[in-house]
Amino acid sequence: MSQYEHTCLIRGDGGRTVRAVLDRICDKWTLLVVATLDQGRLRFTELQRLVPGISQRMLTLTLRHLERDGLVSRTAYPEVPPRVEYALTPMGRSLIPPALALAGWAVEHHAQIQESRAAYGPQAE
């Protein structure tokens, strides 16, 4: 059995299902936030510190989307000053292993891609 038979998983209904989900988790920050939250419950500011470069706005939006999609739970404590904690749901945690697989590939082939790009790029851009 060749592995390509499995790719029907991706192509499936023409890729609509996969694309729909991928379009959500493949934005600029989602994967990074999810990976960071694997450490446990974190507050808004802690997240902002642990994900270098993310803006308040993007962190808010990313967390809202993750919450809406059921990957992250949000707990607000009615205190002064306010405190909000974010944590992965079980479904959120289930995303970690596949995400790691992709991240591992990325790290492993990063250099090779750069090489290839450099060899290709001299003529234009």
Next chain:
Amino acid sequence: MSQYEHTCLIRGDGGRTVRAVLDRICDKWTLLVVATLDQGRLRFTELQRLVPGISQRMLTLTLRHLERDGLVSRTAYPEVPPRVEYALTPMGRSLIPPALALAGWAVEHHAQIQESRAAYGPQAE
């Protein structure tokens, strides 16, 4: 050993490495084109037929990027009418398993995400 220790792979240098690679393979079509090419060498038009909804422009751009990054090889036959075939390189093929892992997750949790989104959405947007 908890699995979260592995997430340093993702967070690593602040996520720059992973993000750089992910930003390339997580655009709208790349993963789908790679998955489709796992079937073997394909011509431009065949690809366009096998990836429903993709425009000529996007297919061209996606293939150029994949070629530049060393994931896809392009072979043009100097014939009339012209014929061009695309195929995965070894590095391209190595992307299939991690991509499948993510795709599997997507298919498996798609319904659950939709549910969650529906339950969240009534109030706004």
Next chain:
DNA sequence: CCGCATCCACCACGATACTG
């Protein structure tokens, strides 16, 4: 048949300022 060029709409994202 293959694929590039042009025009255009949209939205992801960043910076900044303000609120409870």
Next chain:
DNA sequence: CAGTATCGTGGTGGATGCGG
């Protein structure tokens, strides 16, 4: 502390038409 509001920008992607 944890956001929301607003503005501006670049890149992504769709439609169409032309060229080798």
